[in-house]
Amino acid sequence: MKDVMGIVNVRIQDDIIRVLTDFRCIASVPFGGRYRLIDFILSSMTNSGVQKVAVFTLHKYRSLMDHLGTGKSWDLNRKEDGLYILPPNVFYYSQTSYPGDIRSFYSQMDFFEHSKQKDVIISPGNLVCNLDLREAIAFHRKSGADVTVFYREDAEYEPDFPWKRKLKVSRNNRVLELEEEPGTLEGNKVLVEIFIMSKLFLLETIENSILNGAGDLFQDVILKDRDKLNIYAYPVRGYFAAINSIKRFYRANMDLLNPAIRQNLFFQPGPIYTKVKDEPSTKYATGSNVFNSLLANGCLVEGTVENSILFRGVKVKKGAFIKDSIIMQKSEIEEDARVEYAILDKEVTVSRGKEIIGRENGPVVIGKRKKL
């Protein structure tokens, strides 16, 4: 897999998951007690032997840069290849609307040209999954496809598939039909936004697109030219979520309370890596009352925690009550406060006696460093 380059294409998705993306891009949204969304696809890539990963960012990527650092946590701090964070050239993006991912790629043509890898695998930064991409690459190469698209059989949640495109495949998984308009095709195979293609194909596509004004790799190339291209489809197995809404974010976090999902997502086929931090053990005081919950290190629990996920360094004071909630790093729930169906971003303080209560289908979201 030395000859495969990973590309994580971090799009602007501020509107779909507000508050949590006020100060960070979607790929660096915290998830599952100690992770960031990008950890999943990045670990999938490196566990599969990918040794060069380019992360295309657009804005609000300071926290992403801090998180990724030199890529050491993913063993990507390499002398050759390794991790590249590719921010936009500010002058290319002075227009108010995003000109499409092809222009991002175009601004880094020399980067691609200097890379030795043969194939590229392109993914967004908001997928929660743990994939063995070696098999997918082998499938792509064997099939001789121009593009291999990923798909999900039995798509469970609609929000995981923002393009809502179904597809129909032959016995050997060649794509026979790909919906131009959502809702026109029968079946249960839905497109996932991961593609494999040769670097050569990508470069030619970029050059042509710049000439004829195409902006979006999926919309303006793969979908538009679907009849001219030799497209194959590869199934995504195991746990899968694409974080495209607060609801989906909430539900995917809560899914982790299921031991089977957790074992699968965090360890199979390889471990999910993230940036480690210096936090002591979590301490449970006498009288604490915790069940069906995930807690990262460095928490101090004196109160009650049920069906919840606590990130690193959260304090739950005496008499505080947390239920069905996601509490991010270093937040503090003071004495006798009550938090239910809520998502608290980092360093939120809920004062003594205060109540924060959302609904199961609409968890309340509290922004970073708020004091309530």
Next chain:
Amino acid sequence: MKDVMGIVNVRIQDDIIRVLTDFRCIASVPFGGRYRLIDFILSSMTNSGVQKVAVFTLHKYRSLMDHLGTGKSWDLNRKEDGLYILPPNVFYYSQTSYPGDIRSFYSQMDFFEHSKQKDVIISPGNLVCNLDLREAIAFHRKSGADVTVFYREDAEYEPDFPWKRKLKVSRNNRVLELEEEPGTLEGNKVLVEIFIMSKLFLLETIENSILNGAGDLFQDVILKDRDKLNIYAYPVRGYFAAINSIKRFYRANMDLLNPAIRQNLFFQPGPIYTKVKDEPSTKYATGSNVFNSLLANGCLVEGTVENSILFRGVKVKKGAFIKDSIIMQKSEIEEDARVEYAILDKEVTVSRGKEIIGRENGPVVIGKRKKL
């Protein structure tokens, strides 16, 4: 000096030093055979014991990010403090003109607020110098100044002083007068763009400036309020150049051929650090002819080199002739080619027999990866 924060404020100066800044910001322009301009102020800061440095960038900073990495070369890869690269938030800068450095600082207010340092030292990224800033900080603290500005006695080259502001000081170096318009004051003390102030003063200044629309820290605050502020001046000693033009760039490089300047600039008061690279020894073939030149490692010299500076990995083939020139990384001068009074950016090829000849007062500049 744990309580001093360094700020390197990389401005957009593409217009003054074209070609070399087509693909990189001014701070990452190569200099002196193996350095980048930012190395000088960064080494001055860390040699003086500064343990936290924030680099404010605006655009074309990918090569700067590659160069700085985690700051390891400057011992700034620390768990607390260390090096921070602060790119702009793209949406703040969607206007076509640069709104001034104060807005850059304002967009990182939380960074400043979370810093424990008491004083800040602000410098641009284009200065070639080697300074002991401990003395300057001690002077600033003893004087009780709101702002300490740096100045140069006997300003030698006008291009080093883009603001062209002279100043007049008292016996104890309090600033008595600071030119509003260049050319109105007698004397030989010229302002250098380095300032020291308390973090508190900086934060207050930013808050006020945002309210009253001031954009530029020097122009709209220090210069405008000079009569209200308690300003002291600190002299810059040793070699000094501010790279504001191709001419100045050329001349400052050539200054390094003087052993006294070189010893002073590279070693006194502390060593200048840069990112190291894996290059073998430079090899001089039989028949090579080199004098009065600086060569970095990894060069292969078969031809003639006079009064020139060769960066890492340059090849000079048999019969090639280089004189009074600056040849950057991995460029190749083929057989019997002739290069005089020229600046060749990285990976330029001068083909067999070709001549590139500039003038002493107007060296020709060849862009990155050009083949001539």
Next chain:
Amino acid sequence: MGTTKEWIAMLLAGGEGKRLGFLTSEMAKPALPFGGKYRIIDFALSNCTNSGIDTVGVLTQYQPLILNAHIGIGIPWDLDRKHGGVSILAPFLKYGEEGKWYRGTANAIYQNICFIDKYDPHYVLVLSGDHIYKMDYSLMLKFHKEKQADLTIAVIEVPWNEASRFGIMHTDSEGRITEFQEKPAHPQGNLASMGVYIFGTEILKQYLQADNERAGSGNDFGKDVIPLMLDEGCRIFAYPFQGYWKDVGTIESLWEANLDLLSSENGLDLFDRNWRIYTVNQNQPPHFIAPGAKIENSLANEGCEIFGEVSNSVLFTGVHIGEGTVIKDSVIMTNVRIGRNARIERAIIDENAIIGDECLICSERKDPPEIILVRENMILPENSVIRTTSP
């Protein structure tokens, strides 16, 4: 901007910890796991970093592989520095000499004088990697300078009945040490040496040389060098330390030190962000407390999956505790798996052990207290019973 350092630390990490049994069969005592995620040496290393020391020599010779891998180039403690940082100093063969293992604590330093010379510090801090405590050595250095001492020894009051395990000193009203007894059979005082010394570099080298030349010397700081310096009238001062300090010498005291962390007034606050204890962090998901599980007055770490009941215990990373199992007053080390309906009380279960369903491990002997130790990688079949009762 020179390369001379004000001070450097020499950290003695070669101790076998003989009374710790199996626990130290594959690692030196400073490498012992502690407090859910640390190794004992993390305390001395973190104290160095937090005290502003950027150059530390770690002297190893007994089973150092785990220690070497743990320390690496010192990244977790921010000791990966351009000038200085951490260096592992194992015994080695010298030009034209027979190989010599380190004999006593003083000899270990003596054999590495070349390392000290490389940094040419004004002061050398000598530490032991065996102790659990948080201490700001920079205050001790300040004290050392104020007293114009040749040697300063950090001291702590210990219970009288333990005094015979330590080096005990007597001081005059100024704090100057007038007498020093290494492990006295009948201690006359309870001011014990913590094994933390600050020497002026020149005097250290002079006495290491002198000690090395003395026939019959055990080349130990406590037994040989310090008494010699006292005899010759050196200015030796006692620097009084208040706070938590523990020399973990036995399985019982290791158990006790772990459980000390559960009391909120133990003086060893690991949550203090201004004096962090650094270590190599593991990559594991958050720990899970299942529906029906119960955890109280305990520490737990990432990667744990807890389906049973845990009280008054310390769980290291990746521990699995089955449904119906009860863990009480115990220390469960990394990756231990415990089945269902087991009961564990007053025990240390070492790394990677597997305890079957319905096992009973329980020590009821409290005077003298006894703790059951289940060995690393041990597989205990279902229904096993390990039990001690008071005689």
Next chain:
Amino acid sequence: MGTTKEWIAMLLAGGEGKRLGFLTSEMAKPALPFGGKYRIIDFALSNCTNSGIDTVGVLTQYQPLILNAHIGIGIPWDLDRKHGGVSILAPFLKYGEEGKWYRGTANAIYQNICFIDKYDPHYVLVLSGDHIYKMDYSLMLKFHKEKQADLTIAVIEVPWNEASRFGIMHTDSEGRITEFQEKPAHPQGNLASMGVYIFGTEILKQYLQADNERAGSGNDFGKDVIPLMLDEGCRIFAYPFQGYWKDVGTIESLWEANLDLLSSENGLDLFDRNWRIYTVNQNQPPHFIAPGAKIENSLANEGCEIFGEVSNSVLFTGVHIGEGTVIKDSVIMTNVRIGRNARIERAIIDENAIIGDECLICSERKDPPEIILVRENMILPENSVIRTTSP
């Protein structure tokens, strides 16, 4: 995605290099500076990296401080890996045993079987850190697998008159080794072992164990283990290597190997970007060739300041050569300062030496060739003469 490795390397770096005199008084032979900026061990380490090996144990015991500081956690060779990377393996005290220094090459590996077990590789590559060469070990592994060998030994043809310095083998038409003589007084062949072995892990462990139990064994691969394996009918193959390979055993051969780099057909192209030799890079400004200076057929490094004439020589980092001085056929190591109007010919000047104005250092003895060695830190006053002439 498991943690088992296909292969790991064990690099023997404990050699004293006794015939190298002063040069190895403070460092092991693998730490010797070479080629302007390298240490000899850089070649074996870089070969590992370039061959795709990510786990290397480096066995040290003689004067390892420079080697330890040089290797660190392996960053220059990209060996700072999450799983594996580089580990320094010094002799250590084991539980309940007396301390044992490494006896022979095989014993050094035997004492570190626990390290091999940790990674559970299919193959173990055993290397020496003493040799200068570029070799793709992955091709040798492929050969080893194809031959279904128990052991593969890399071999090179050496000049007949040097054959008695090496382990010499005889092979059948298939390349299978039929006879192995370690340093034979009267060599019957000139196919020499390069000290590069690939073993299947199980067979390696089995024979290390057997060798360890044999009374009187020197515990050396060449003298003991390989003959034993041959005796017992193991499949041992010779993997023929073509290219530059040098075992630097004497001052003369160290000098020769440095000067070999000046010939463009030496087969050791250090400019090849596809097989880089990595090392710790120094931070020094570019080197300066002054007006009036002359440099030809030579290597120079950053930090040099050259005012004189240099030909057919290798200059390490930070060398200063005064006006009027002539350097010929010499190796000038890091930070040497040479005054004006001196003359140096056929010499190695070791690190930090200072040679005064008008000095003459010149060896004219060529048969047997003799090279003058000026010791590290030596200060040679003005007008000194060091000269040897042919007898």
